[in-house]
Amino acid sequence: MKLSRYFQVTKPGITGGNLIATFGGFLLASQGHALDWGLMLATAIGLSLVVASGCAINNCIDRDIDSRMARTQKRVLVTGAMSVRAAFAHGLVLGLAGFATLAIWTNALATACAAFGYFIYVGVYSLWMKRRSVYGTVVGSLSGAVPPVAGYCAASGRFDTGALILLLMFCLWQMPHSYAIAIFRFKDYEAAQIPVLPVVRGISEAKRQIVLYILAFAAATVLLVVGGYAGYGYLAVAVATSLWWLKMALAGYQPAVDDRRWARQVFLFSTVTISALSVMMAIDGQVPAHVGWVL
Known part of the structure; x- marks a missing residue:
């Protein structure tokens, strides 16, 4: 169906994953206040439209790369099921709608964050x-x-220490998550000549950096507790998931390990980790005694 093409070009899996993280950040900042359901809905809709727009435009840009990668050869712009012009226009409309939603119903800081991303x-x-x-x-x-x-920022109206910790956490999480994808999709990235770390510097170096980034991520997750933004329930989940993720990453050094299978497992558990932490931020968030640095 024609409508399904417009849905597929927005990479719904990515949009859905980002929505979970959005709710986590919003609900974390809402602790100690009555939940503003209208603001939360506007934030979720606006950011989802912006993310979907970025994915649609990305599909237009990457269509030549996608044609050389096995996992993306059936995307609608590669097969010709959808024209580049239609996909670009769709992305543009989604972006305008998303930014308008954020600008009208949230605040300037949340809109600026979305624009930056x-x-x-x-x-x-x-x-x-x-x-x-x-x-x-x-x-x-x-x-x-x-x-x-x-x-x-939509819920709190400020960029403070809590927002900075979230930025650090999710940036650090992205690295092992992305490197794991690049390892188990190594041949695709090599064929498309995309200079990801495993292709340029080898799988061994990518494994080393995966371990280091998971360690850094684990330390960053604890900062929410140290700063008074989350409680011990969140801490327990953060420690448990980070340690298990680290254990899986270290398993990549075992003799005769299947790198592709190992990397896929590391990737899959990365999604479990960040989803669990997003949920726990919402459930076990706290109001800090001091908000620290504020923009």
């Missing part, structure tokens, strides 16, 4: 860094970390 993802990552630098993943992690931060 959009610019990084579409303008810096998709158009430039992804094709030219091994550091594209690092740059892309900034855009991936925006939804929970924008949700937090």
Whole structure:
């Protein structure tokens, strides 16, 4: 059906994943206040439209790359089921609707966060860094970390220490998550000549960095508790998931390990980890005694 093409080009899996993180950030910042359901709905809708727009535009930019990767060869712009013009117009309309929703019904700070993430993802990552630098993943992690931060800013009306911790957490999470994808999809990235870390510097280096980033992520998750933004229930889940994720990452050094299978497991558990933490932020968030640094 024609409508399904418009849905597929927005990468609904990515949009849905970002929505969970958005709710986590919003509900974390709502602790100690009556929940504003209208504001939360506007934030969720606005950010989802913005993310969907970025994904649609990304599909337009990456159609040549997608044609050389096995997992993306059936995307609608590659098969010709949808024209580039239609996909671009669809993305443009979604973006305008999303930013209008955020600007009218949330606040300027949340809208600015969304605009920053959009610019990084579409303008810096998709158009430039992804094709030219091994550091594209690092740059892309900034855009991936925006939804929970924008949700937090929409609810609180400020960018404070809590928002900064969320930005750090989600940026650090993106790295092992993305490197794991690049390992189990190694042949695709190699065929498309995308300079991701495993292709440029080897799988061994990617494994080392996965372990280091998980350690850094684990430390960052604890900062929400140290700063008084989350309680011990959140801490228990954060420690348990981070340690298990680290254990899985270290298993990559076992003799005769199947790198592709191992990386897929690390990737899948990364989604479990961040989803669990997003839920626990919402359930076990607290009002800090001091909000710390505020913008």
